Amino acid sequence: MTATADPGVLPALRAKARRTVHPEPTPCSHPDTVLAERDDGTVVRHADTVAKAHAPDTNPTALTLRLTVATDNPDILLAPLHPTAAPLHGRLITFWPYGTPVDPEAPEHAPWEEAAILLARLHRQLAPPGLPPMRGPVKAAQAIVRLKAAAPHHPATTSILRAWHTLPAWARAEAPMSDTTTLCHGDLHLGQLVRNPATTGPWRLIDVDDLGVGVPAWDLARPAAWYACGLLLPDEWTRFLTAYQRARGPAVPAQGDPWPVLDVPARALTVQTAALAIAKSTASGRPLDDAQRSVVDACDRMEGIPPELVGGFPK
Template sequence: MTEPRLLPELTARVREAAHSRTPPCPCGAAVLADRPDGTVVRHADTVAKAHAPDTDPAELARRLAVAAASPDVLLPPLGPAPAALHGRLVTFWPYGTPVDPDDPDAAPWEAAAVLLARLHRTPAPTGLPPMRGPAKAARAVARLRAAGAHPAAGSVLRAWRTLPAWARAEAPMPDTTTLCHGDLHLGQLVRHPAPDGPWLLIDVDDLGAGVPAWDLARPAAWYACGLLPPGEWTRFLAAYRAAGGPAVPADGDPWPALDVPARALTVQTAARAIAKAVTAGRPLDEVERCVVDACGRMAAGPARSAHRAAK
């Protein structure tokens, strides 16, 4: 639950930040997101984000420094250090035009792939914390366990247990030198300058050193579950390879590299879906059933890859 004073005071902060660079304008502020892990408010050409309450200040500062040093890949922040507001760290960003969710044919799969390849070819700076993808997956499973009984929960938890310890955030990742985004999906791309500048990646909260295949895992899992058409997956993978991305071999079968992260993202998605359905007291929808069913097939044994489990 958002601290009651956070939104109005965050709105005041983003107005102040916006008009430190431009004359005052009469437009209001828009709440772009209001979740426990992040509240985001826009005013004019400026966005303010209140990060999760447990955000580590030093780790966030390191992630902001990476974004500031990589303006051809990551949207750079408007300041070098976060502010504080009601126990939350607040950062300021230029506004970028997001992907249009109502125009799936225009989804920038190639742009996302090229940006990931550039990111993955950038050495992770010394002292950068680990990429937080496995930790987010583990939190989703913990939320599932806390949500209460559901008939599909058992197969999802069994699929989780087939993953290696690093993918469950129970051991260090096998790669500690590659720079990764940690939570790649189409909502993490914006055009900047708005409205039609080049695409850039946003959201540094999970940025860190780790296994680069994790950043390809969500579209890989969607493809394996039948939720992403083969043509779009092929475009994404081909563009990543053409840009020299190191997460998969330059040719041949990509699934030996993608299998564990894709299975982990499938479990994470299914766990979140079930937890939300239990909280709302509703049945799973068709998309949610697809990922839950894939977990059931993966739970048949550790040799069942995410790709084969979808067949």
């Protein structure tokens, strides 16, 4: 998937957001802020309302079910302003209250414990009948497709693909996941948390596009991968994992080594991150940064140790 959005979506979404905030033709001094502009999601803020145009291939029934989960769990997920999506310019759009995101310039204040507790609570909720699988493995597979298209001859591509093919079929979206009942976020990272209202409200999870049923360890996989690659400090990883366990999260054992459960999802997220790093750097002509090189190097190390035999890959 490319990073270039349909140019017609953004102006239509801007206008719709303004009309939603100001249904009457009154003067407005609020600026429009584009929060994201990609094929898989264009997001505009106007005043305290956020309008999102979802990916063109979004299934309307699945999105409605995901919106229902957010509406029914407002103490975990940011609830939409309306429980259903509306069509606009060939896309489905939803409306949300604005929340203050995690400050990327203040990593020492990252809400690791809060994120873990929200995940644990989400994983213990009942999923509505018919909710589709969470889309984590599908997104990892899409990253591999993008890598092959953008950088088939890059020196790192071969090792990334080899690491990918050491993973079991379910982690590559080639077979069903073993867990078909646990409610999962599907794409957990610190960018998926906001405070609402403003900077004083409680943290909530956002972005329901990948939410569904599946293996809950996937939701812990990105911080686990960062820790394994040396990108997340041991203290931060311990805070996150301990908070999840204390909140009775079902993804990992309450005691003992969590890596037999986390290893495959962490490897999958590492491969996904490395694939996207190579694809984006190739497209932009920019060299990899230190963090990107770390995940690419981790793919080299993964190749020689089968994931089912180890508790995490070596640093």
